[in-house]
Amino acid sequence: MLKYREMTEDDNAAVAKLIRKNLEKHKLDIPGTVYFDKGLDHLSDYYGVDERRYYVIEDAWGIVIGGIGFSKLDFMEETAELQKLYLDDSAKGSGLGYELIALIEEKMRSAGFQYSYMETHDNLQAAIHIYKKSGYVEIERPKEVVHSSMNRFFKKRLD
Template sequence: MIIRQLKISDNSILASIVKNTFTEHDAPKCGTVFSDPTTDDLFTLFKHKNSMLWVAEDQGEVLGCCGIYPTEGLPEGYAELVKFYLSPSARGKGVGTKLMQQNIESAKALGFHHIYLESLPHFATAVRMYKRFDFQPLDKPLGQSGHTSCNIWMVKAI
């Protein structure tokens, strides 16, 4: 398995992985990344300065992705952990851990000192992983992601 940067050819498979995850977990579609139009064109979204999207791939199969993005309205020095989704076949095999480690290193290299994230209780396994990586819960959201259905907010100093 390799962790590599996003390519334009990844757009459709990654959008499918993201949206299928919401359907699989019966998670809200409105007010989440599911209905966010940028999900269908991640390559364009991640051309933004100080952003990075990493893709996990194994023998030519895209397994999932995770990125760092300077979401509007975040405090200075904060980036958001975004688009962290894996195909069912990739879960429980350390792929998420490798993506998380890569994104923490990328955030540091880009000069960020905190990583913020938003999630849902439907993604309990992911939330447990965030806690293992020392993300701490917040009482309210930071920034203006537009993902108003998310009700879990966490932050980590790096």
């Protein structure tokens, strides 16, 4: 039985490891990605307020096998950024990516956001496929982008 829940401080190491492992696998353990963000090892310090939330998914043994978050996007009106959707290899191909996107979009709507925005990279083709199938439309790179290595940008209206 899988369990979705909000991230706690106890999840910091597991989530950071999951993110780094995924980025390494796709050759994105490079400057300009979340891999080198100073706060990656302490994500629970950033999330957990109304404008920013992060959720993890645990397997039947209580192991974190995935996560997804959102944060208010300052440079787009009524928009939250879908952040850090990562799954353990054991969970990939199971449909959990779609479930996590549906979960976070519902949380964004509940927080009052009208749009979801996200950034990704060409190396993450499976993720791009999931985003497109989930209704995200590719947009031009916003000038305010922080993670300079990201090269694909998407937005979706949360109806």
